[in-house]
Amino acid sequence: MKFPERLVTDEEIQKAGEFLKRGYRHRLRVSGSEEFKGKVGDALKLIKEAGFYEYLTAYIKEIVEIDGFTQLREAEAKIWANKYAVQNPVDAASLFIQKAHHMKEYLEGKLYYGGDAERRSVEKRIEFLKALKNKSRNGKVIEECERLLKSWDESVYL
Helix, strand or coil, rough: CCCCCCCCCHHHHHHHHHHHCCCCCCEEECCCCCCHHHHHHHHHHHHHCCHHHHHHHHHEEEEEEECCCCCEEEHCCEEEEHHHHHHHHHHHHHHHHHHHHHHHHHHHHCCCCCCHHHHHHHHHHHHHHHHHHHCCHHHHHHHHHHHHHHHCCCCCCC
C-alpha cells in the first residue's frame, strides 16, 4: 500500500489518516531555484532545531517555488511558496508549521479555514516560535522569534 498521491476523496483522506496513525512521514522535497532551496533549507534547519520536523513531514510532502500567492495545496499536501515568503527563515519556518497545521485539520475532517481555524493555526505558529526561541542558541534567531511573537500578540487573529 502506498500513501495516496492526491487527497480529495473521503477514501483517499481516510487512507492518508491510516498511514499517519502508523507513523508515516513524507520524504520532504523542495522544488525551485537554488536560491529558493537554500532559503527553505535554512527554515527547515530551524524547524528541526525547534523539534517540529516530524510534525511538518507528517503533513507536507513538498515545498514548491511559485510566482503567485503562497498557499497550501491540500489535495497534494504541498506548500506553494513565493520567494518573498522564504526571505526570513524564522518567519518562513513558522509559516510552514502553520500550513502543516492546516493540512492536519484538513485530513482530520475539521473546518481548516475561516475564523476559528485561522486562530488555531496561528496558535500553532506561535507554539513553534516559542519552542524555537527556547531551544535556539543563536541570538539573532531568538530576537527574531521575540519580534514575531510580539507582532502576533498584537494581531487581530488572537
